[in-house]
Amino acid sequence: MSVRPQEPQAQSTRERKKVTIQTLQTMRDTNRPIAMLTAYDYPTGRACDLHGIDITLVGDSLAQVCLGYDSTTSLTLDEMIHHCRAVARGSKNPLLVADMPYGTYHTGGDDTVRNAIRMVREGGVEAVKMEGGSEVVDIIRRLTSFGVPVMGHVGLLPQRHTALSGYRVQGKDARGAVGLVRNALELEKAGVFSIVLEAIPHRLGELITRRLSVPTIGIGAGPYTSGQVLVWDDVMGTWSGHQAKFVRRFADVQSEAKRGVTGYAAAVRERSFPDVEAESYPMDDLEWQQVIAEFE
């Protein structure tokens, strides 16, 4: 294996400062786009940290892309916390946010507070995200009053894919659009520090972004939001399931993985790996003679 010369330090890996809720607000106010990406374990959390991501999200998409479940609704709180801890170990600078799993913020105030505090204390995240509009404002008020920062999420709500009969663009008609704007405004009033807008027409993404004073983070909400978020596996090309219209691949890690796996297996089968000199341990001749003598 030849050693390539070190590449010059990329701009993204230069020293960066801790991203806070205040940083994000300033970015929004000065029109600097916020880059958010999901991470699910130590190496992906580490990569987001090293390469200049502003917000790392331990999304409940982890259910599908990482754990192989059919939908996000199967994910448990314990599973989520287990992954949050791994991401947190690799994450320093980005603001670390995680989705509250389905069913963990629906059964009353005390339960939700207990679950959110577990995400922070055991999971090591700095803020929690929950899907929904006016129906979750009471619990958002309660959590923010205890100092747990909350991110909202409106538009396409994957945790409700059954009730919504699939993953569909939201707010396409005037009635739906007005309802989404109202929900976003209510979430802001309840104290969210930011809102994810998922799969809505770009005009609506722009209008909500203008109407709110907190940053909006779009996924399939067009280019006029305060920031963007995508799922790690969609960006890397490691998700082989359905691709939504809003997905763009920025890397092809799947074919690199294929190259690595097939190359390794072929080298084992043709006995070219490991190399006896470069990839194995030698033993002193005198010592070896004594071993041989013992068994002859």
Ligand SMILES: Nc1nc(=O)c2c([nH]1)NC[C@@H]1CN(c3ccc(C(=O)N[C@@H](CCC(=O)O)C(=O)O)cc3)CN21
């Ligand atoms: N890999 C991955 N990426 C995601 O963005 C993602 C997940 N998984 N899992 C959890 C949710 C589910 N999401 C989804 C899933 C499907 C569509 C989708 O297929 N949308 C249609 C809309 C069609 C219409 O309404 O007309 C599309 O074609 O874009 C959108 C978001 C977003 N989240």
Ligand SMILES: CC(C)C(=O)C(=O)O
């Ligand atoms: C796509 C983002 C917004 C998300 O909620 C997730 O990854 O679960």
Ligand SMILES: [Mg+2]
């Ligand atoms: Mg999610």
